[in-house]
Amino acid sequence: MNPADPHALRRRLREYHRGDEATVVDELIALARFSPSEEDGITHRATPLVQTVRESRLQTGGIDAFLATYDLSSREGVVLMCLAEALLRIPDAETVDRLIRDKIGSTEWERRLGASHSTFVNAGTWALMLTGRIVKLGNDDTNLSGTLKRLVARAGEPVIRQAVTTAMRILGRQFVMGRNIDEAIERARSAEKSGYRHSYDMLGESARTSADALRYFESYSKAIAAIGRAAGGRSVFAAPSISIKLSALHPRYEVAQEERVHRELLPAIKALALRAKARNIGCTIDAEESDRLELSLDLIEALAMDSELAGWDGLGLAVQAYQKRALPLIDWLADLARRADRRLIVRLCKGAYWDAEIKLAQERGLADYPVFTRKVASDVSYLACARRLFADPRAFYPAFATHNAHTLAAVAEIAISAGGSDEWEYQRLHGMGEELYDQVVGEDRAGHACRVYAPVGSHEDLLAYLVRRLLENGANSSFVNRIADAELPIAALIADPVGKAAALAVKRQTRIPLPRALFGAERANSEGLDMNDKATLQDLVSAIERSRRILYIAEPLIGGHTTRHASRPVPSPADRRDTVGQVSEATLADVARAYETAIAAFPGWSNTPAEKRAAALDGAADRLQGRLPELIALIVREGGRTPADALSEVREAIDFCRYYAGEARARLAQPIVLPGPTGERNSLSLHGRGVFVCISPWNFPLAIFVGQVAAALVAGNCVLAKPAEQTPLVAALAIELLHAGGVPTEVLAFLPGDGRIGAALVEHPACAGVAFTGSTEVA
Incomplete structure (x- = not known):
C-alpha cells in the first residue's frame, strides 16, 4: 500500500x-x-x-461516588438509570407515579445505606429508601390500617414524584454546564x-x-x-x-x-x-x-x-x-x-x-x-x-x-x-x-x-x-x-x-458471540448486509437493475406441475411503467385439485420424522439466504418497499424457517398434547392435522407468507398457500426456494388469486386450519 x-x-x-x-x-x-x-x-x-482521588472521595463524594455506589451491576443502579431515562420523557403525572411505584418500591435501598463515605450519596439513598417504603404501603388490604396506608400513599405520590424528578434533574445538572451558552460561559470562569x-x-x-x-x-x-x-x-x-x-x-x-x-x-x-x-x-x-x-x-x-x-x-x-x-x-x-x-x-x-x-x-x-x-x-x-x-x-x-x-x-x-x-x-x-x-x-x-x-x-x-x-x-x-x-x-x-x-x-x-452465532446451537442468525456501506448499496442498485431484465412468472403450482391460465401484468406500485412480471390466477378447479393432491400426500408428510421436516426448512432458509439480493430487488419492485425494509423482510423469512425448524427439534420430539378440531386430543409431536390454508397480506409479501407456511409444514401439515393479489411474484419465488430446500412438491401448493379463491380455500370441507395475515398459530 x-x-x-x-x-x-x-x-x-x-x-x-x-x-x-x-x-x-x-x-x-x-x-x-x-x-x-x-x-x-x-x-x-x-x-x-x-x-489522592480516594482520599478526596472520603470528604466530598459527588457524582463519581454516586455512580460507584449504584453501578450498573446492581439492581438499584439499573433502576436509577431507567428512572433517569424515563422521567425525562414521560409526559403525564399518572405514568410517572406508576413508574416510581414499580421501580423505587421494588428495590432494597436499605442495603445501600451507609455503603458510601459520601454524605451526598447517603442522603440520596435515605430519600430513595423512604420513598420506596411509602410506595409499598398499599399492599395490605385486610383492615382499616391498610386503607389508611393506601390513603397516605396516594396523598404522598405528588410529593414523591416531585422529589424523585428533582433528584434526577440534580443528577442531570452534574453533567450539564448551563441552560444556555451565556450561563455556561459564566459558570466556566472560575475553572x-x-x-x-x-x-x-x-x-x-x-x-x-x-x-x-x-x-x-x-x-x-x-x-x-x-x-x-x-x-x-x-x-x-x-x-x-x-x-x-x-x-x-x-x-x-x-x-x-x-x-x-x-x-x-x-x-x-x-x-x-x-x-x-x-x-x-x-x-x-x-x-x-x-x-x-x-x-x-x-x-x-x-x-x-x-x-x-x-x-x-x-x-x-x-x-x-x-x-x-x-x-x-x-x-x-x-x-x-x-x-x-x-x-x-x-x-x-x-x-x-x-x-x-x-x-x-x-x-x-x-x-x-x-x-x-x-x-x-x-x-x-x-x-x-x-x-x-x-x-x-x-x-x-x-x-x-x-x-x-x-x-x-x-x-x-x-x-x-x-x-x-x-x-x-x-x-x-x-x-x-x-x-x-x-x-x-x-x-x-x-x-x-x-x-x-x-x-x-x-x-x-x-x-x-x-x-x-x-x-x-x-x-x-x-x-x-x-x-x-x-x-x-x-x-x-x-x-x-x-x-x-x-x-x-x-x-x-x-461471552459475546459473533452476530451470526447469536442464537448458539439453537439456530443460525440470518446474514444481513451493511446498509451504511456504499459498496453494498451499489451492489443492491445493480441487483435491482438485473431484476428489471427478468420477467417473473407466478402461476398455480400443484404437485410440482404448473397450470397456465390467462395472465395479467404485475406492475410496480412505485412506478406503474415497470412491469415486474405476469401472474396467472388459480381457478376453482385448481382449488379442488390442490386439495385432492394434498389430502393424498398428508399421511406420508405427517408421519415424516420431525427432524426431516426441520431439515427441509433449514434447506429453504439456506436458499433464501443465497438469493438475498434478488429477493430484496423483487420486494422493492413488486412490494414498493425500501431496500432496507426489503432486507429486513428477507432476513425475517429466513429466521422464520430456522426458528420453526429449531422448535420442531426442541419440542416436537417431546409429546405435546393439544385439543383436536373435534374435541379429541392429538399429539403434534407425531402428526399434523391435515391440510392448512395460508393467506398472506401484501405489505409483507415474503416474511409473513413464509412464516405461515413454515409453521404449518413443520407441524406435519400440508399447505395450500395463497399470496396477496398485489404480490404474487415474491411468493412464487419463495415457493420455488421452499421446494428446492426439501419440501415435497405435493405437500406445498401455490394458488395465486383473488378473494374468491381465498374463500373457496377456507370454506372447503377438508380445510383443517387457516393462517390469516400475520397469524402463525397452526396447532
Whole structure:
C-alpha cells in the first residue's frame, strides 16, 4: 500500500471496520507496548493520583461516588438509570407515579445505606429508601390500617414524584454546564482561572425534521459568537471551543442520502466553520455511531481542503479508540492534514456507544462487530493511537479524553518519549474527574492543560447524553467505578492494559458471540448486509437493475406441475411503467385439485420424522439466504418497499424457517398434547392435522407468507398457500426456494388469486386450519 494514496488508506479503513479482533489486537499490542522506563514513569505518576482521588472521595463524594455506589451491576443502579431515562420523557403525572411505584418500591435501598463515605450519596439513598417504603404501603388490604396506608400513599405520590424528578434533574445538572451558552460561559470562569479550558456542546441529538436542523444551526451559530467574545484573543488551541454533532444539523444524515447530505449539510457545516475561523476558536466534530464514520470523513475532507478555511487550525474531530479502525483512521487523517497543509485537532476518546454498536451488529446479522468486545482492547487501541498522534506533530494537535489515571499517566510518558512537545491537552467531561485533573492542571503544578467537555442545554435536552454517561461510567468495568473500591489495590487499578491484553489466550470476549452465532446451537442468525456501506448499496442498485431484465412468472403450482391460465401484468406500485412480471390466477378447479393432491400426500408428510421436516426448512432458509439480493430487488419492485425494509423482510423469512425448524427439534420430539378440531386430543409431536390454508397480506409479501407456511409444514401439515393479489411474484419465488430446500412438491401448493379463491380455500370441507395475515398459530 502506498501510504500517500488516500484511496488506499480509505480501503484499509474498510478492511479494519469489522476485521478479526484477535488480529487487530495483536497488531495494536506491538505498537502500544511500553518500555521499562515508560512503565516506571507511569507507575510514579499514576499512584499518587489514585491515592489522592480516594482520599478526596472520603470528604466530598459527588457524582463519581454516586455512580460507584449504584453501578450498573446492581439492581438499584439499573433502576436509577431507567428512572433517569424515563422521567425525562414521560409526559403525564399518572405514568410517572406508576413508574416510581414499580421501580423505587421494588428495590432494597436499605442495603445501600451507609455503603458510601459520601454524605451526598447517603442522603440520596435515605430519600430513595423512604420513598420506596411509602410506595409499598398499599399492599395490605385486610383492615382499616391498610386503607389508611393506601390513603397516605396516594396523598404522598405528588410529593414523591416531585422529589424523585428533582433528584434526577440534580443528577442531570452534574453533567450539564448551563441552560444556555451565556450561563455556561459564566459558570466556566472560575475553572478557567484554575487553568482549565472548555469545549461547549449544545445538547441535542439527531434532527428529525429540517426545522430541528435549522434550530440546532442557529444554536451553534449563537454559541460560536458568544464563545468568540469570551476567547479574548487567545490562540486557537488555548481559547474555548465548540463541539458540534452532524446528526443535529441534518434530518437524513445517512449514507443512503449521501448526495443530499453533501448538497445540504456541507454548506451548513462550512458556514459554522467560517464563523469559528473568524473568531479564531476551535470547532470539533463529535463522533457518533460507527455507521456514520465514512460519511463524516467525506465531509471533514471537504472542509479541510476548502480554500476559504485555509490558514485556520481549529478544525477538529473525535476518534473513538474502541473502533477496530481507529488506528487506520489516524493514518488517513495524517495524510489529509498533509494534503490540506493544516494541523487537525484530534480528540481521542474511548467511545460512548458500545452497547448500541454491539446490539445493532447482532440485530443486523453482520459478519463481526465494529468495536472491540473487551474493554482492555479499547485501552490498548487508545495507547497505540496516542503514540501515532504524538509521532506526527505537524499533522495533529492531540487532545486526550480520559478519566483513567493510568491512561492519563501513560499519555504524559508517551509525550516525553515522542520528544516532549507541550502542544497537546487532556480532556474530561464536565461533572466528572475533577479530583483527578485538579492534581495536574494549573500553573503551580507540573501538569498539563485540560479542556472540559461542557454540555449546554435544558433538562429536556439531556436524555440521550445523560443515559450515555450513566452507561459509560456506571459500568462496573469503568475506572470511575473501580477507583472507589478501596479493597482494590492501586497496583491492580493502574495495571498495564497492554500486558493484560497480551496475556489473554483468546483476544475477543467469548461471552459475546459473533452476530451470526447469536442464537448458539439453537439456530443460525440470518446474514444481513451493511446498509451504511456504499459498496453494498451499489451492489443492491445493480441487483435491482438485473431484476428489471427478468420477467417473473407466478402461476398455480400443484404437485410440482404448473397450470397456465390467462395472465395479467404485475406492475410496480412505485412506478406503474415497470412491469415486474405476469401472474396467472388459480381457478376453482385448481382449488379442488390442490386439495385432492394434498389430502393424498398428508399421511406420508405427517408421519415424516420431525427432524426431516426441520431439515427441509433449514434447506429453504439456506436458499433464501443465497438469493438475498434478488429477493430484496423483487420486494422493492413488486412490494414498493425500501431496500432496507426489503432486507429486513428477507432476513425475517429466513429466521422464520430456522426458528420453526429449531422448535420442531426442541419440542416436537417431546409429546405435546393439544385439543383436536373435534374435541379429541392429538399429539403434534407425531402428526399434523391435515391440510392448512395460508393467506398472506401484501405489505409483507415474503416474511409473513413464509412464516405461515413454515409453521404449518413443520407441524406435519400440508399447505395450500395463497399470496396477496398485489404480490404474487415474491411468493412464487419463495415457493420455488421452499421446494428446492426439501419440501415435497405435493405437500406445498401455490394458488395465486383473488378473494374468491381465498374463500373457496377456507370454506372447503377438508380445510383443517387457516393462517390469516400475520397469524402463525397452526396447532
